[in-house]
Amino acid sequence: MQLDRLRTLWRGRQYDRVITDAQKIIREHPSGTAYNFLALAHKKKGDIGRAQKIYEELLQLNPDNTMFLSNLGNIYFDTGQLAAAEKCLKKSLDIQPNQHNAAVSLANIYSVHRKYQTALEVFQNLKANPAVEATQISDLNYRIAELYRKQGASCYDNAIKYYRESQHPLSSAHLLECVYKTKPEEIFDIEKNRINQAGDSNPLLAAVQTHASIVYGTADDNLFCKDPFNYIEHCQLGVGDGLDDALIAEIIEASRGLDVQPQELLQNGKQTAGNLFLSDKPCIKEIKRIIEEKITAYRSKFAHSRDGFVKDWPGDALLSGWVIYMSEGGSLKSHMHKQGWISGSLYLNMPKDINNNQGNIVFELCGDDYPATNGKLPTREVNVRTGDLVMFPSSIFHRTLPTKSQTSRVSLAFDLKPSVQ
Numbered sequence: 001m002q003l004d005r006l007r008t009l010w011r012g013r014q015y016d017r018v019i020t021d022a023q024k025i026i027r028e029h030p031s032g033t034a035y036n037f038l039a040l041a042h043k044k045k046g047d048i049g050r051a052q053k054i055y056e057e058l059l060q061l062n063p064d065n066t067m068f069l070s071n072l073g074n075i076y077f078d079t080g081q082l083a084a085a086e087k088c089l090k091k092s093l094d095i096q097p098n099q100h101n102a103a104v105s106l107a108n109i110y111s112v113h114r115k116y117q118t119a120l121e122v123f124q125n126l127k128a129n130p131a132v133e134a135t136q137i138s139d140l141n142y143r144i145a146e147l148y149r150k151q152g153a154s155c156y157d158n159a160i161k162y163y164r165e166s167q168h169p170l171s172s173a174h175l176l177e178c179v180y181k182t183k184p185e186e187i188f189d190i191e192k193n194r195i196n197q198a199g200d201s202n203p204l205l206a207a208v209q210t211h212a213s214i215v216y217g218t219a220d221d222n223l224f225c226k227d228p229f230n231y232i233e234h235c236q237l238g239v240g241d242g243l244d245d246a247l248i249a250e251i252i253e254a255s256r257g258l259d260v261q262p263q264e265l266l267q268n269g270k271q272t273a274g275n276l277f278l279s280d281k282p283c284i285k286e287i288k289r290i291i292e293e294k295i296t297a298y299r300s301k302f303a304h305s306r307d308g309f310v311k312d313w314p315g316d317a318l319l320s321g322w323v324i325y326m327s328e329g330g331s332l333k334s335h336m337h338k339q340g341w342i343s344g345s346l347y348l349n350m351p352k353d354i355n356n357n358q359g360n361i362v363f364e365l366c367g368d369d370y371p372a373t374n375g376k377l378p379t380r381e382v383n384v385r386t387g388d389l390v391m392f393p394s395s396i397f398h399r400t401l402p403t404k405s406q407t408s409r410v411s412l413a414f415d416l417k418p419s420v421q
Contacts, residue, residue, distance in 0.1 A: 006037050015041040033309055049280030070102040080258040080274025082109055112261050116147045125299040129252040142168035156182050173204035180208050185216055203310040204338040206395035211366055212384040215373050224308045228396035229380055233298055235389050242290045248348050250283035252410055255323040269326035296417055298391050309393050314341055321414040331402040334367050340394030340415035347388045347414055351405035359403040360384055363396050372406045
């Protein structure tokens with residue numbers, strides 16, 4: 001009965017009550033289920049360090065508990081500890097091979113490391129399980145489509161097929177992008193009209209439709225953001241905002257302990273894995289607070305806008321961040337943040353010997369593999385220095401100019417994105 005009540009509190013998102021009641025149950029009965037709810041509630045409340053510690057201590061006593069292994073593996077993945085995550089998940093699946101969620105998490109790690117065929121085999125095997133539920137099939141179809149898309153245009157037809165069979169919020173956007181890159185205009189128009197009639201709105205749909213309107217000479221009727229250049233905000237943070245040299249140094253040092261993940265857009269650089277803002281280090285909590293304040297001010301400034309990304313601002317959103325290091329000759333190719341809502345970069349170190357426009361960020365309306373246009377697309381270059389913060393709608397493409405400095409260029413990039421995607 002106590003555990004049933006705990007489940008009810010969990011489903012109602014009453015995480016403080018979950019923690020209190022779980023601790024009471026644990027004092028009376030050493031329940032693994034109660035411990036699991038306790039750790040997950042701490043994770044939901046943002047104290048992922050405490051959740052990690054609970055699972056690590058439990059596994060010292062119960063090293064073969066698959067529930068603890070899988071959930072700790074997910075925490076390691078979320079915080080950028082990819083090697084530790086893979087070890088936990090593999091051990092869990094060795095003990096109990098038929099765990100759907102653990103297998104999905106392991107395949108996600110394979111995907112991060114570009115082991116697409118290995119990940120694809122995992123997802124296809126899960127989909128073939130007679131016990132798989134309809135919602136799980138929809139999710140697997142989206143993940144399979146993503147794997148095909150990441151392998152390039154030769155695999156886009158397979159990607160389109162699986163996007164059509166998924167109800168994932170981003171399926172229609174990815175489908176439209178694949179169609180835009182490989183199919184004639186009339187096919188694109190059919191898909192675009194179907195998507196707009198359904199009221200779908202997200203950054204990727206905006207990026208594709210805005211670019212297509214220029215190529216085809218038609219009206220831009222995307223529902224997310226029609227003129228993203230109007231929403232680029234650039235400011236300098238300082239002591240008055242809570243940012244100083246000491247905090248910057250602490251943030252850089254904290255990021256050095258994270259694993260890095262492959263980033264094909266990045267030349268002569270590296271990117272941290274996981275979500276930096278899940279760290280319980282005081283410096284990370286402080287910079288998260290500062291950025292959240294600036295996001296609130298950003299939203300207030302544009303509160304009058306009728307663009308979808310402002311008027312449909314997600315009520316339940318997650319702030320995700322990562323650090324990018326660039327060495328001499330480093331640059332980042334043109335891209336946009338498909339899973340974001342608004343995005344930004346805080347510049348932690350712009351080398352002092354940089355001159356002219358080296359290392360600047362450039363905004364534009366085209367990714368490097370979109371169809372060619374007849375005319376020149378608009379661009380905007382922003383001159384950035386240490387302590388600068390730049391925020392913008394996630395739908396706009398951006399890149400960095402190469403730096404010639406031998407000192408590392410370090411930035412903290414972030415997305416505010418809907419929690420459910």
